[in-house]
Amino acid sequence: MAARARRAEVGVMDLARDLGVSTATISRALNGNPAVRPELAERIRQHAEARGYVANRLARALSANTSHAFVGFVIPYVDTPAYSAVAAECARLLSANGTQMILTITENDPERELRQLKELVASRVAGLIISPSTHILDPTKQLLASLPVVQFHRACGIDAPGVFGDDEQAMAQSVLHLAALGHTDIAYLGTSELLSNGAARLRGIRRGMALAGLDPDEMPMRLLEPTRANGRRGVEQLLMEPGTPTALVVGGGSLSIGAAQAVRASGRRLPDELSLVVYGDPAWFALSDPPLTTVCVSYQDLACRAARLLGERLDDRQPPRGGATPVPDPGPYLVTPELCPAGSTAPPPGRRRG
Amino acid sequence: MAARARRAEVGVMDLARDLGVSTATISRALNGNPAVRPELAERIRQHAEARGYVANRLARALSANTSHAFVGFVIPYVDTPAYSAVAAECARLLSANGTQMILTITENDPERELRQLKELVASRVAGLIISPSTHILDPTKQLLASLPVVQFHRACGIDAPGVFGDDEQAMAQSVLHLAALGHTDIAYLGTSELLSNGAARLRGIRRGMALAGLDPDEMPMRLLEPTRANGRRGVEQLLMEPGTPTALVVGGGSLSIGAAQAVRASGRRLPDELSLVVYGDPAWFALSDPPLTTVCVSYQDLACRAARLLGERLDDRQPPRGGATPVPDPGPYLVTPELCPAGSTAPPPGRRRG
DNA sequence: TTGAAAGCGCTAACAT
DNA sequence: ATGTTAGCGCTTTCAA
Secondary structure, three states, X not given: OHHHOOOOOOOHHHHHHHHOOOHHXXXXXXXXXXXXXXXXXXXXXXXXXXXXXXXXXXXXXXXXXXXXXXXXXXXXXXXXXXXXXXXXXXXXXXXXXXXXXXXXXXXXXXXXXXXXXXXXXXXXXXXXEEOOOOOOOHHHHHHHHOOOEEEEOOOOOOOXXXXXXXXXXXHHHHHHHHHHHOOOOEEEEEEOOOOHHHHHHHHHHHHHHHHOOOOHHHOOXXXXXXXXXXXXXXXXXXXXXXXXXXXXXXXXXXXXXXXXHHHHHXXXXXXXXXXXXXXXXXXHHOOEOOOOEEEEOOHHHHHHHHHHHHHHHHHOOOOOOOOOOOXXXXXXXXXXXXXXXXXXXXXXXXXXXX | OHHHOOOOOOOHHHHHXXXXXXXXXXXXXHOOOOOOOHHHHHHHHHHHHHOOOOOOHHHHHHHOOOOOXXXXXXXXXXXXXXXXXXXXXXXXXXXXXXXXXXXXXXXXXXXXXHXXXXXXXXXXXXXXXXXXXXXXXXXXXXXHOXXXXXXXXXXXXXXXXXXXXXXXXXXXXXXXXXXXXXXXXXXXXXXXXXXXXXXXXXXXXXXXXXXXXXXXXXXXXXXXXOOHHHHHHHXXXXXXXXXXXXXXXXXXXXXXXXXXXXXXXXXXXXXXXXXXXXXXXXXXXXXXXXXXXXXXXXXXXXXXXXXXXXXXXXXXXXXXXXXXXXOOOOOOEEEOOEEEOOOOOOOOHHHXXX
């Protein structure tokens, strides 16, 4: 009997006919509009349920010209925890809000980013969570200015709130940690200064060096696009240079994985022959032996804030009148990474022998 | 001047008025309908571009009652490569097709899964790529029967194509590998038999045991929900049992990570005191020392096939008449994992000393 | 408290 | 080859 519930596609009109009321009443009841007599509303809801009615989100969003049906989630990659953890958390929070998340991968390609952003506004997304590509295009910036945006991990000079790791602070700390152990020859492998987070990390490193009484300009370093391969490459280059460093700090998650591999491949023993500080999610490094001293970032925390931030921004929609935004922008949220010292850092060889 | 391009929201009507043609012509031109005079079509496209027109996907999808605007991507988790790699690849392929991907995380909760699936059909998704939850609900199955679906990693007894790792084969191989080294006390830590892949892996293990002349029923094993914590727990339990095994096979990605950690924490040396075979993406285990013998799965490969499969299914839409599907269903696609022997497997202690 | 009717922005018959 | 005219399924004035 009930099994023949094929693609019947029940709509408001059907419900209205069934119950002898108007589509308007149906709509109101289903949206919890208090103007409907409670008893009637209940009956309508039950009937809708019984007939297996599911509202067409497209029609709804089209009609109510503003809606929370979709938000866009735009990231360079999804197969690294820095992004996937945030994606997971945002999906969860948005879903609880009845909003669907359109996932979009840019692979750090500015053209692709722009194209996909256009498609997203074409889908009338209520807002956007984005980790911008390195070389963001101008039209992209303009687009971003036209709707609620929350950025994370990377900032791209637009006027939108964002959540970021407080990398500068953490990186400085890691240098001081090494210096306290007695290291003076510290090398840095990090991410392009064109990335806002790359720049912040480098600033931190330099500040740490200065605070430790070392000359930042003497420091051997490599700034590369953040990939595992570059992590390996960077280590190989840095360890081949004259005046080999006794300690290496890596500023970037993917770089760190590659770097740790390369260090092991080079045969250098941690921490006897080299001290190593990596960056990222501790889970990545769980298997390495010895455990690595890590600048730990809580991506979960970051994700929560990003999602919540967008939630607030969406609720700011339709400020009744007047141009002044009542909610003061609290500036960027900083998630403070924590330096977790472990077995990969120790005094340098010279010190230990002396 | 051009800077005041506020939220002007150009629509087909505007373009039509500008150019003195009808909205129908605009629509046709923009959709590449050959019925429009090429010159006019070109002019229209240029004007649309110039005015910064972006078609409203919602209106489009609502009007053209069938569309490829959205597909749903439904997975239990996104922060593990088994899923995120597939998500990335699908997003890429779909995007090239002008389709947006709605990401949905079930966290393996059947209720949540059903709810989200309903929301997806409410958004009139053209199809679905899904890795079903463990205890899928009956209404969920019915829903899945009503639209093009491709499943991956896990099968849930619905009539839909899918792509899976050929785990049975690979797991059998790993047992044979250990047996060839001389192991007779082999333990297995795997995933619930309720999961299709858990069942397949266990079948493989048993087959391997039988082929090696060992009694599968004697084998110590634990079948747990696939999490890292359970990986640790399982190892602790198995290594505490009387008649401690000399080799351990782990069937599951997250389990493997936890297991590797627990083995190290237990102080057992690989491969001298214990041989270990893990399962999953080699990248996870890149840092472990010694390198782990791994059943390697190409998630990228799997992802490609899944996305392509859905592409085909979507093109099958609207079979003009007649009920017979012209394209024969090729059955499940199997991606064959590869056993990569490394330093974590060796002859058992007894053998070596003898 | 409810209904009638006008859209939302686009596509697709059906005319011309 | 182009225009006219209905819708798609819902929300939302405006009236009653």
